[in-house]
Amino acid sequence: MMLCRLSLFGRTSLKLVPALGCPSSRQKHTLPDLPYDFGALQPHISAEIMQLHHNKHHAAYVNNLNIAEEKYAEALAKGDVTAQISLQPALKFNGGGHVNHSIFWTNLSPSGGGEPQGELLEAIKCDFGSFEKFKDKLTSMSVAVQGSGWAWLGYNKESKRLQVAACANQDPLQGTTGLIPLLGIDVWEHAYYLQYKNVRPDYLKAIWNVINWQNVSERYQASKK
Known part of the structure; x- marks a missing residue:
């Protein structure tokens, strides 16, 4: 399985699909920009947290996901099933981290709160x-x-x-x-x-x-x- 890019509300999300059926599977994933400044959610979430959370933690998931996908593509090309299986946890963890955070940033807003309508x-x-x-x-x-x-x-x-x-x-x-x-x-x-x-x-x-x-x-x- 590989992670393939999908578009949701103009933002990148990911979906696990068979590698040979995903024409963009070799395209590198990128860290999405925040739709607001780091300090925009203060005082509820500090600028320091947002900067570290986005620039360090989310960025690490993206980087490690790209590495895992490259290794998976190599293992797939070699027919190395053992390596493919061993890479599944890294794909799930880092791919999930990328998907989850890409949703999370858009779920927050400096003008948010209250109730839905x-x-x-x-x-x-x-x-x-x-x-x-x-x-x-x-x-x-x-x-x-x-x-x-x-x-x-x-x-x-x-x-x-x-x-x-x-x-x-x-x-x-x-x-x-x-x-x-x-x-x-x-x-x-x-x-x-x-x-x-x-x-x-x-x-x-x-x-x-x-x-x-x-x-x-x-x-x-x-x-x-």
């Missing part, structure tokens, strides 16, 4: 009872992630319902659960430790003030097609 809000009320119940459920799930990982709001195309789920490490939501990712909350310590130390609940309380509900709503509309 329109169909997304109605769907949340239908599937969770109320926006506050949804918010409490996703927050509780985020707090409960053991070690490093993510909590997500996703869309189940089979049931046509919204669901929340948690994923360990950088496991991508869709590849792990089948849910289409709409809103991701990064609970790796590098996402909050410099500002909130080990008090994850304080970070989670703050992040709701910068959620970009317009972006989440756009993802919701696209997921239903």
Whole structure:
């Protein structure tokens, strides 16, 4: 399997597909620009965190993903199945890190916060009872992630319902659960430790003030097609 580029709302996302069926699989992945300045989410998320998170952590996933894909292509060309298998964890971890963060940056906005509007809000009320119940459920799930990982709001195309789920490490939501990712909350310590130390609940309380509900709503509309 290889990671192939897809376009979602003008931004790059990735999908695992058979290597021979992905004409752009040898194209290098790049670090997407933030749609706002590093300090734009202050005081809720500091400029220092955003700079390190984007320029160091996300950049490392992109770099290591490109390295893993190059090695995978070499192993594929040589017919080295053992090497191909051994590279799968690196592809999953770094590819997931790239996918997850590319969504995460667009899920945040300096003009975010509040509640969603329109169909997304109605769907949340239908599937969770109320926006506050949804918010409490996703927050509780985020707090409960053991070690490093993510909590997500996703869309189940089979049931046509919204669901929340948690994923360990950088496991991508869709590849792990089948849910289409709409809103991701990064609970790796590098996402909050410099500002909130080990008090994850304080970070989670703050992040709701910068959620970009317009972006989440756009993802919701696209997921239903």
